[in-house]
Amino acid sequence: MASQLSHADIQELLGAYAIxxxxxxxxxxxxxxxxxxxxxxxEVAEHREAATLLSFTGAAAPEDLWSRIAAGLEETPPPLRIPAQLPVRRPAKRLFAAVAAIAAAVIGVLGVQVVRQSERIDRLAAISDQRGLDQAAAAAAVTPGARTVRLQSNDGTRVVDAVVLPDGHGYLVRADLPSLGRDRTYQLWGVIGAQTISLGVLGDHPTITAFRAAGPLAALAISSEHAGGAVAPTTSPIVQGFLTTT
Amino acid sequence: MTTDWSQVSDAALVVAIGRWREDALAEAYRRHGGAVYALARRVVRDTGFAEEVVQEVFVRLWTTPDRFDPDRGSLRSWLLAQAHGRTIDRLRSESARRLREERDAQRTADAGYDVEREAWDLAVADRVKDVMADLPDGERQAIELAYFDGYTYREVAKLLDTPEGTIKSRIRAGLKHMRADLIDTETGQPWHHS
Structure with a gap:
């Protein structure tokens, strides 16, 4: 019926469209x-706000309904939600923007406190040199103020655990990722503010790895890139996770 | 970390939901579940279906919280828009014709179901009622037929034997009037939380 509508036609319809x-x-x-x-x-948002008031009754939802909803949630293994909205055209860029937006909100809301612990970091760096990366990672995990983050795939089958220290030093302490083949590499990305920054090219079969973020990290993600890495993610994250404040 | 979710803004609740905090979703449900349920039930007079809609809307919030954009309006209006769309789809589906007829027949009997309200809620509901009453009759009628009865503006035009252009203008103008009247008052929106 309406194969084409002018801007004015559309404007006239916005009220009806909103409801x-x-x-x-x-x-x-x-x-x-x-x-x-x-x-x-x-304008549509404003109309919907107005319509919201129409729905106002003050009545509560049925008491037993929440328990049914909650029970349903447990039956569904939590998929990672950002990739559920995979954009069609430029997946990686928009996806990471979404991660960045949520991460920024997490920082804003929860007020992640970054405390300098340079002495401890220096010690950890020394351990790293002398006794190997795995011990440094183990030490980092029990450092006060360290934040752990679990990066997961959409279906929950791929898991990478990381520890991030207050000054931005971090370690991938467990990486359950399949070998990619010689022409691909895993690459680690950090979301700092609104930016997605490379934290390192991990190779095709990552193990314990050290990295450093030059700012308050809100999220980590790993994507698959051409061997040699990329300056910005070109594919959707294979695993990703937000940092907790505890 | 124990959080008193009742003190947290809607936007922050959604962020927490994004981090799989089920207690944050429970708080969102506590704040808005009643409105979502009431809307679905009012449009389709079917308790079971209304419950399905509530469940669907909150499960969707749980699985894809990033679809809610706080810059585009309140959480409540987003949840209600989802619920309304879903409910209207159902109402317009072929299988629902019968339901609609039954519902119309039942309308009078069901008119006063939303009676349990706290004092504050009562004040808001009264204010909403006043604002609706202040709307020109044509605007109020067009909005109610479209929003609660699920008619398109074309159908409303036929029902009222009024040109389509008039009806779409009345719906738009009526919503603008309501918003101006309600949002400028002291009543505010307790659920906005942000």
Missing amino acids: DAVDADEATLIDAHVAECPRCRG
Whole structure:
């Protein structure tokens, strides 16, 4: 019916669109327009806020419903949620932007405290030189203020554990990743503020690895890249995880 | 880490949900589950279906919290928009014709089901009622037929024997009036939390 709509036509329909009162073909056209037009998107959001008030009754949801919802959640193994929204065109960039946005929010909300512990780090660096990376990683894991992060794949089958010290030094302490083959490498990325920064090229079969982030890390991710690595992720993360504050 | 979720903003709740905090989802449900349920139940007079919608909406929040963008509105309006869309789909599906007829027949009997409200809630609900009452009749009627009864603006136009252009303008203008009236008052939105 509506094969084409002008901007003015669409504007007129925004109220009806916001409350699901347009035909399906119009909805499709307006969906596409709203995705590109911030002004119309804003108006739709305002209409929906107004409609929210229409729904207001003050009544609570049925008491037993939450327990059913919660039980349903347990039956579903938690998939990693960011990749659930894999964008079609430029996967890696937008995906990492989403990770960065959430990570930034985590920092903002929870106020991650970064405390300098340079003496301890120096000692750890010395241990690393003398007795090997694995002992340094083990020491890092029990350092006060160390944060652990589990990086997981979407289906939960790939797991990498990392420890991050307050000054940004970190270690991958367990990496359960399959061998990639000679022409590919795993690459570690850190989300610092709104930026995604390479923390190291890990090779095709990573084991315990040290890295250092030059800022408050909010998330870590590992992607598969061409051997030699990339300046920015070119594929979706294989595993990723957010840092906890405890 | 023990968190008093009742003191946390909606936006922060969603971040926590993104970190698999089930207690944060429970708090989101406590805040908004009632409204989602009431909306679904009002549109489709079917308790079982209303519960399915609530479940679906909150499970979706759990699995894809990143789809909620706090810059585009409150969590409640996002949850309600999801619930409304899902409910309207159901209402418009062929199999629901009968349901709609039954619901229409039942409307009078069900008119006052939302009676249990706390004092504050009552004040807000009264204010909403006042604002709705202040809307020009044509705007109120068009919005109610579309939002609660699931008619498209074209269907509303036919029902009221009014040009389609008039109906879409009334819906848009009515929503703008409501927003201006309600959001400018002291009543505020307790669920906004951000």
